[in-house]
Amino acid sequence: MDWPYQKKDECLTETSSSHYQVLRVAVTATDKEIKVAYRKAARKAHPDHGGDAAAFRRVTAAYETLIDPKRRSAYDRSYAAGKAGNGSDEGAPGPHFDAPAAGSHASATVHRPNAPRNTAGDAPVYVPPYDPAAFEAAGAVPLIPLSQASQQVHGIPRKRGIFGADARIQREMRTVQLISRQVLPAIPAARLINGLQSPADNSHIDHALLSGYRLALIGSMLLPKGAYAWDGQTLNHGGRSIAPPQLAHVVRAMQDIFPELNVTGWTVIHSPDGNLHEPVIDRHRRSAGGHDTIQVVNAAGLVRGLKQFLSSGPAPNTVNVPVLARLLRGMH
Numbered sequence: 041m042d043w044p045y046q047k048k049d050e051c052l053t054e055t056s057s058s059h060y061q062v063l064r065v066a067v068t069a070t071d072k073e074i075k076v077a078y079r080k081a082a083r084k085a086h087p088d089h090g091g092d093a094a095a096f097r098r099v100t101a102a103y104e105t106l107i108d109p110k111r112r113s114a115y116d117r118s119y120a121a122g123k124a125g126n127g128s129d130e131g132a133p134g135p136h137f138d139a140p141a142a143g144s145h146a147s148a149t150v151h152r153p154n155a156p157r158n159t160a161g162d163a164p165v166y167v168p169p170y171d172p173a174a175f176e177a178a179g180a181v182p183l184i185p186l187s188q189a190s191q192q193v194h195g196i197p198r199k200r201g202i203f204g205a206d207a208r209i210q211r212e213m214r215t216v217q218l219i220s221r222q223v224l225p226a227i228p229a230a231r232l233i234n235g236l237q238s239p240a241d242n243s244h245i246d247h248a249l250l251s252g253y254r255l256a257l258i259g260s261m262l263l264p265k266g267a268y269a270w271d272g273q274t275l276n277h278g279g280r281s282i283a284p285p286q287l288a289h290v291v292r293a294m295q296d297i298f299p300e301l302n303v304t305g306w307t308v309i310h311s312p313d314g315n316l317h318e319p320v321i322d323r324h325r326r327s328a329g330g331h332d333t334i335q336v337v338n339a340a341g342l343v344r345g346l347k348q349f350l351s352s353g354p355a356p357n358t359v360n361v362p363v364l365a366r367l368l369r370g371m372h
Contacts, residue, residue: 058116059102069114071107078103082299087354088253100300160251160351162274164190164229164359169356183365192224194368195234195282197246211260212246214339216309219249219258222343227251227350229357230288233357236370245290248367249346250301254345254353257294258306265311267320270336275309277323284309287334298363306335308342318341 060067062066063077073108081099085091105111188194197212216234230251238245247258261284266277274281287305295303311318316339337345350356 047263052342057098059105061096062102063106065106069106074106076105078107079296079299080129086300086302088251093354096300142168160227160229160347162228162357165355165357166359167360168361171291183361184368188368189359189364191221191359192228192230193232193234196294198235206353207262211262211310214262214314215247215308217261218308218316218339218343219247219346223249223346223350226347227356229359230350231359231364231368233364236367238293243290247351250364250367251350252356252358253301253360254302254350254356255289255294255298255301255363256306257291257303257347258308258342259287260308261285262310262312263314265315267278267322268309269322275336277319284336292335297366301360301363304349306342307334307336309336309338316343345370 054126060069063069063074063081067072067075078099082096082103085095085099087093087096106117138290166186166189170182170189175181180190193216197209197216212234216232219232226233230249232248233248233250233290236245236248237243243258246260249256249258263277263282264277268282269276276282284307287307291303291305294302309319309321319337319338321336321341335341335345
């Protein structure tokens with residue numbers, strides 16, 4: 041492709057780049073081409089994957105403008121006049137994302153000028169905000185009502201099939217209660233969605249937990265007490281091997297659908313007597329085929345792991361309304 045205004049190897053941090061240059065698409069690009077380019081650019085620029093927060097803001101602003109027919113038309117008019125840059129519409133604030141990469145000491149606490157501390161324990165901040173005056177002025181309606189977006193738990197385990205449905209509902213309800221009691225109070229912006237259909241196949245995702253720009257997909261199992269060795273593929277106990285639910289392909293599919301998020305998979309193993317520390321799950325001789333984004337843990341390990349994963353991400357007190365709305369549409 042020809043790049044009359046920007047070299048192919050030029051960094052996306054160039055502030056004078058147009059939206060088309062940021063996404064590296066032609067001005068005649070179709071919606072499909074824009075979506076493909078956005079996913080590629082978002083993966084590269086996302087701070088959670090070693091990218092730059094400023095570059096990610098430009099990628100997001102470019103996509104939000106070019107994918108909307110009216111905004112793209114207005115932008116094209118200014119672009120043709122030589123006035124278009126990479127910012128948002130005139131007078132409108134840019135995307136809020138302004139966080140260091142995950143793993144840095146500042147990732148869980150974001151400070152911005154004239155803004156409150158942004159930690160996992162803060163009150164939820166909705167993006168985009170629920171501003172009735174702005175909606176009325178734009179002649180628009182929110183993706184989902186505020187009353188729905190403010191709920192921390194959505195849906196319940198659904199009866200699927202005939203055989204084993206009661207046992208499945210029992211273990212899934214344990215997971216819902218566990219997360220509701222021990223994770224959600226600590227992270228007010230976290231949203232738990234139960235009963236999703238997998239985008240990868242016709243299977244289901246028991247639970248999805250969203251907070252800020254991180255998403256955890258969670259499956260549940262119920263096994264006898266004891267010590268289990270997890271080698272990255274199977275649980276081994278007393279000479280018996282047990283394969284947990286296969287989540288890796290679902291995680292990959294959800295990561296493709298939501299490139300702006302960091303998506304991981306978790307399988308929680310409940311014990312029959314409700315002891316959160318049983319069964320014991322030891323990481324043992326992790327195989328080369330193990331998937332780093334899948335964690336197999338007991339109930340106590342799930343609580344500890346989810347709190348760390350969600351709270352250490354960028355802007356953990358953010359409720360990402362567009363992502364939440366899309367997840368809710370997949371509920372049964």
